[in-house]
Amino acid sequence: MTGQDPTGPIGIDTSKPHPARMYDWYLGGKDNYPVDEEMGKQMLALDPRVPVMARVNRAFMHRATRWLAKNGVRQFLDIGTGIPTEPNLHQIAQGVAPDSRVVYCDNDPIVLAHAAALLRSTPEGVTEYLQADVRDPATIIDGAGKILDLSRPVALSLVALLHFVSDEDGAHELVRSLLSELPSGSYLMMTHATSDFTPEDSAAATEKLKAAGITLALRSRDEFAGFFDGLELVDPGVSVVDEWRPELGEPVPGQENGIIPGYGAVGRKP
Template sequence: MTGHDSGPRGLPGIDTGKPHPARMYDWFLGGKDNYPVDEEMGRQLLALEPRLPVMARVNRAFMHRATRWLAGRGVRQFLDVGTGIPTEPNLHQVAQGIAPASRVVYCDNDPIVLAHAEALLRGTPPGVTEYLQADARDPDAILEQARLVLDFGEPVAVSLIALLHFVTDDDGAYALVRRLMSELPPGSHLVLSHASADFTPDTAKEAGDLYRSREVPLALRSREEVTRFFDGLDLVEPGVVVVDRWHPELGDPVPGQHDGPIPGYGAMGRKP
């Protein structure tokens, strides 16, 4: 069954003539909340990089491990920007499974994610789970709404999973991260995963050309460029590493073989 047959209908603001990263991500994960245009580009990308479905699962697994690490060390507030279409377990399920009173705010600008917000809000009774509709490139709006749910006097973990490679330098990628972290107290954390051209430069160039031809921004940053997002923060060991090598002992191994390193980085930093 195609995404066109099973996707939601009648939602305002959905451009079904242009691929959307969140919907392609959903397609790579085997979801049904996507459209033919997303599947078409997804198949073109698969022809360039057959490991993309594995890479999508690896990113989800990294988020699970990072959330477990944080919740296990007393962090009780989470702000997940660029949430994407829900895929269980969601961040709040991981966090509240360890600490039921955890407070989680999800943020995305895709109307399809808004349509699934009800699924995102099914948290544990002691905790709080909310969804806000905002663009990652508008950190002021995110902070204004998030502070209605989260206590900015206590540490907050900001989660940016597979998001920043869709925000170019011209769109202020580094500035938006600095702005998000600027309002948060010491002990807050930044968690991110980011695709990179470091390992497969030729494939990455072809993928970048394909994205640009569909008017979808793509900024595949080097390890050094990814590390810059943590300026002013203390990197948590083991630092900026290939995403599936960040604390693998915390579980969620991704099934299937993948030749060579996954072309992306994962890391966490703590605000001193």
């Protein structure tokens, strides 16, 4: 275990909603609070597909991880892990390649409280948890480097995370900083919400979350593609999330009811 001791005291602020706990509520989990449920219901009133969107992001992670493991990747760094929901990334990766090594990273104390569920590795592989924020890439790389061999390819997973990081916080620069520490042959797997398809509802959602202290930086297709500058996109390139390699998983019930307002892609560092 890296980072904070999960058996020690953990400070969880239940006075305002948190994206990881809202995500848990959308997925039908129990690790959330009334404030998260209330904000979740407000988001549902704006777009009833939000729970489907959450499940579609998880399904993308499963498919992309499966593709990467089948194509020889044995190390994964998952930032913005969220509250564990099975199957977790390491279960997918180690289901293909039991010797896979996985480092999870999140800044929410409630994720730390459930870190034990993320550490049930195969005997051949490794899973570890690091308490850190994506806005502090140096700490993440330092911690990950104690578990992963950073001279060998690593898949960097940023699923449903960067739309909570503003341009003012340097979202694109943070991704470039993380990738700069990874060797040739590493990958970026990422999803991101967009307002391209629902501009009015997206603007209303952004304002509601801003009032609750949550940043929502929805980006266009071109802005999302910018995260992959300098990388070799894996076919089919930048796609609506549920349209990326659908043959590698099962469809999410409800995803057929209109376009999912988010993009996904996987890119290889030359």
